[in-house]
Amino acid sequence: MPAAPELVHGTCVALGRRAALLRGPSGAGKSDLALRFLFLARRGPAALDPPTLVADDQVALRRDGERLLASAPQTIAGQIEARGLGIVGVKPVAEAELVLIVDLVAADAVERFPADDLTAALAGVDLPLLRLTPFEASAPIKLALALARAGRT
Secondary structure, eight states: OOOOOOOEEEEEEEEEEEEEEEEEEESSSHHHHHHHTTOOOGGGGGGGGGGGEEEEEEEEEEEEEEEEEEOOOOGGGTEETTTTTEEOOOOBBBEEEEEEEEEEOOOSSSOOSSSSOOOEEETTEEEEEEEOOSTTTTTHHHHHHHHTTTOOO
16 A cells, blocks of 8 residues: 655645755745746746646655655645735646755855755655755746756656
8 A cells, every 4th residue: 555645845846747846934935936937938948848836835745666756735736825915726737756855045055056966855765955045036947947957867
């Protein structure tokens, strides 16, 4: 019998079927960054695979061998918080492979040239780790670039 999914606090977005988990405390900018990512123009890394929402606020993680699959709990699927507007509906992807963890941090915590081997473990799976300042104008583009190259073999 498969194990029950592990729920984690965060927001998960995808390019196609490859997902990134945005982590940070309440008010850190997870949903805001996700909204800006979702509405990226279909250019650059978003040209082939459209940016989509997996889950906002709570993300269900299920291990499949050495992979982690992310989805939304059924009660919040297709919903994202837009501060000042409330909860809004967006078209989600039902499930995507988690290939990147993004910690949202202050600008002084972002290295100019981060090490290529930064990782974090979730459910026993090591994944690449990126630190981003969520409210920079370029943050959704940086997220798309990192997600497009994460986990490629």
